[in-house]
Amino acid sequence: MRVMAQIAMVMNLDKCIGCHTCSVTCKQAWTNRQGTEYVWFNNVETLPGQGYPRRWEDQEKWKGGWERTRSGKLRLRAGGRLKRLGQVFANPELPEIDDYYQPWTYEYKNLIDAPAGDDLPVARPVSSLTGEPVDKIEWGPNWDDNLGGAPENAPLDPIVEKIRDEVGEKIRFEFEQSFMFYLPRVCEHCLNPACVSSCPSGAMYKREEDGVVLVDQDRCRGWRMCVTGCPYKKVYFNHATGKAEKCTFCFPRIEVGLPTVCAETCVGRMRYLGVMLYDADKVAEAAAVEDEHDLYPSQLECFLDPNDPAVVAAARASGITHDWIEAARRSPVYDLIATYQVALPLHPEYRTMPMVWYVPPLSPVVEAVAASGHDGEDAGNLFGAIDALRIPVEYLAELLTAGDPYPVEAVLRRMAAMRAYMRRVNLGEEREESIASAVGLTGAEMEDLFRLLAIAKYEDRYVVPSAARADAEALAGSHPLDEACPVGEAGPVGPSTEVAPGRVLLNLSPTRRSA
Amino acid sequence: MDLLLWGVLPYVSIALLIAGTFWRARYDRFGWTTHSSQVHESRLLRIGSPLFHFGMLFVVLGHVVGLVIPQSWTDAVGVSDHTYHLLAVSTGAVAGVAAAAGIGILVFRRFKVPAVRRATLRSDHLMYTFLLGAMVLGLTATMLNSTGATGDYNYREGISIWFRSLFTFQPDYHLMGAAPLAFQLHILFGFTLFALIPYSRLVHMFSAPVQYLFRPYVVYRRRDPKLTANREDRRGWERVR
Ligand code: HEM
Ligand code: SF4
Ligand code: SF4
Numbered sequence: 001m002r003v004m005a006q007i008a009m010v011m012n013l014d015k016c017i018g019c020h021t022c023s024v025t026c027k028q029a030w031t032n033r034q035g036t037e038y039v040w041f042n043n044v045e046t047l048p049g050q051g052y053p054r055r056w057e058d059q060e061k062w063k064g065g066w067e068r069t070r071s072g073k074l075r076l077r078a079g080g081r082l083k084r085l086g087q088v089f090a091n092p093e094l095p096e097i098d099d100y101y102q103p104w105t106y107e108y109k110n111l112i113d114a115p116a117g118d119d120l121p122v123a124r125p126v127s128s129l130t131g132e133p134v135d136k137i138e139w140g141p142n143w144d145d146n147l148g149g150a151p152e153n154a155p156l157d158p159i160v161e162k163i164r165d166e167v168g169e170k171i172r173f174e175f176e177q178s179f180m181f182y183l184p185r186v187c188e189h190c191l192n193p194a195c196v197s198s199c200p201s202g203a204m205y206k207r208e209e210d211g212v213v214l215v216d217q218d219r220c221r222g223w224r225m226c227v228t229g230c231p232y233k234k235v236y237f238n239h240a241t242g243k244a245e246k247c248t249f250c251f252p253r254i255e256v257g258l259p260t261v262c263a264e265t266c267v268g269r270m271r272y273l274g275v276m277l278y279d280a281d282k283v284a285e286a287a288a289v290e291d292e293h294d295l296y297p298s299q300l301e302c303f304l305d306p307n308d309p310a311v312v313a314a315a316r317a318s319g320i321t322h323d324w325i326e327a328a329r330r331s332p333v334y335d336l337i338a339t340y341q342v343a344l345p346l347h348p349e350y351r352t353m354p355m356v357w358y359v360p361p362l363s364p365v366v367e368a369v370a371a372s373g374h375d376g377e378d379a380g381n382l383f384g385a386i387d388a389l390r391i392p393v394e395y396l397a398e399l400l401t402a403g404d405p406y407p408v409e410a411v412l413r414r415m416a417a418m419r420a421y422m423r424r425v426n427l428g429e430e431r432e433e434s435i436a437s438a439v440g441l442t443g444a445e446m447e448d449l450f451r452l453l454a455i456a457k458y459e460d461r462y463v464v465p466s467a468a469r470a471d472a473e474a475l476a477g478s479h480p481l482d483e484a485c486p487v488g489e490a491g492p493v494g495p496s497t498e499v500a501p502g503r504v505l506l507n508l509s510p511t512r513r514s515a
Numbered sequence: 516m517d518l519l520l521w522g523v524l525p526y527v528s529i530a531l532l533i534a535g536t537f538w539r540a541r542y543d544r545f546g547w548t549t550h551s552s553q554v555h556e557s558r559l560l561r562i563g564s565p566l567f568h569f570g571m572l573f574v575v576l577g578h579v580v581g582l583v584i585p586q587s588w589t590d591a592v593g594v595s596d597h598t599y600h601l602l603a604v605s606t607g608a609v610a611g612v613a614a615a616a617g618i619g620i621l622v623f624r625r626f627k628v629p630a631v632r633r634a635t636l637r638s639d640h641l642m643y644t645f646l647l648g649a650m651v652l653g654l655t656a657t658m659l660n661s662t663g664a665t666g667d668y669n670y671r672e673g674i675s676i677w678f679r680s681l682f683t684f685q686p687d688y689h690l691m692g693a694a695p696l697a698f699q700l701h702i703l704f705g706f707t708l709f710a711l712i713p714y715s716r717l718v719h720m721f722s723a724p725v726q727y728l729f730r731p732y733v734v735y736r737r738r739d740p741k742l743t744a745n746r747e748d749r750r751g752w753e754r755v756r
Pocket of ligand 3: 018019021022023044265266268269
């Protein structure tokens, strides 16, 4: 057992309101520069829809991620090393700017500079790439937001295409009536990153301490093979600097114990950050299991229980500090992924072992039940609907479990049970233990899950240990604002509640369980 | 004049090449890239770039063979002058024409695709001038020479010997002075291009990623202690004691 630690994220899709705050704050922080106009480290897609870049899930075309060879080994889907070096002069699977969108701005100056006259001056759209006016803007970020243009766009969703063969035209009817949700996406900081593996220069790397996947800007030589390698299309090419860039998981914030910008600013409070311990020796094998349906369970088996003394001893032996092991014990992400098993990986069939997981949305089911005039909070009705509503379940399964509907059903049942159980509690009715036991949990666990998912306090959602306490303390000590920091004076804000006013403590992880 | 052009200039150019490469490696690794423009345009690049690069690799190989291997060696293994030239001209022509066609497409693309035109660097203009110049002059010189227009000039008895004499720091510059004009110009453009390599996108040729074939797929790295908060204070920024 070789224990490694990773900062991972879980997103609770039921609570995403599609406000795009995360995308905007991320862009303001990281990609508001020349050359990154079209770059969204964080983006929010409406599903069913084509996503960003368009139809990124179509790996027949983009050749991202890994494939299993007949001999049971993993090989990059785009081809072996020699083949890829041969294609370095022109990468046949590189998305072009039109697969994203032509970034544009407006001639704002014209509004001010235009001479006085009868006509109102206008600000024409101008392409940021060519500097020339754009007659008609035909695509942009979130062009198909909220199913805009769905009759045209949604059928092009690769998942819809795939399951349409099975369920026929019915899908169209059903999703237009009841089926839509948002999928916020960042880099998955995979355990078996295909981007790192396809970088000819070796400029990309996974950090040993926290698993963050980064591009060394000084070593990148612009071969742009990583863009193809990443099946999630989360490496972007900065056309101005000629270097690849990607989501950094806000490592400067993570290192001092702060959540990422997207998580910090999430309006729906649907993101969770925490430590996962995993067995690095198992990853290669787990990513290469034969049946795609086994990928979710096999990745689950790589994760280690931080409460197991043997794991703790092994973690210590691998040089993981006490702080990190403590954080792993309190990790909300571990609870959602492993303890309650309500979070699932995004497209495990790409075999990169992604580390941003998703709690599938129950709302399409609830809405369908409510729309049919029944009680959308009743456990029996919900269970029945989960069984009856094939389309959301199959769609979610293609998204989260390589097409296996059973884990998705199980998660939705657990969520439905929590809903029904907690309604009785909130109405002051008797606790109905049978609802909990029907999904293999106890009433107390239901309440803990409810606290985690529905109440979702800041300190419950983000348990981020500082990179090294020493680092953080040194930083705090050398902070120029030090005693006069305005944040400290504001009193009980966010995580720094128990801190004496006037002082900012950078290790921000009060205990959920101990709180 | 001959001394200046064929005895001094080559060394200046190589000195600039070495100094520039050192500067890039030491102070501007961030600028060391292909500056790929494929996100802007893929269709033409996918024809032009492989054509140019594979052609160019053989052209470079051909130059090495032609300039570095003395005629006496090929004579010794029994390759006659005639067969040698037949081989050199035929393979060289294929490679040269491929490279020329490729660069033709690439330059056309640079001018015609608006986003690519706007992404063209200042150094590109200079680099392309000399790259195109060297290639056109090289092809012209070879063509003139193999059609006999230069009066049966054998570069392996002239230019090659001069070229090798550069390595012993006793350049035989008279030999170059006697070479046909087309060759002289080709070599002038070539040496200027060498000097430009580290200062333009051409640096990418020094980082051909062959190590990719031998390293493990996933690269792990630890955080750089020099970048974290508990690093030593920088000079002049030490804390009050
Ligand atoms: C040694 C191996 C080499 C590799 C792996 C390599 C690779 C590349 C790559 C990936 C690009 C970017 C293409 C794009 O996406 O826009 C490029 C561009 C270019 N390379 Fe190379 N190259 C090599 C050697 C050379 C050599 C020897 C030369 C010239 C003597 C050269 C001249 C150029 C030029 C002029 C461009 C710009 C093409 C354009 O107009 O976009 N390369 N190279
Ligand atoms: S999701 Fe992130 S870590 Fe995974 S392959 Fe893509 S860029 Fe790499
Ligand atoms: S900020 Fe939160 S709620 Fe808003 S779109 Fe992003 S993930 Fe969804």
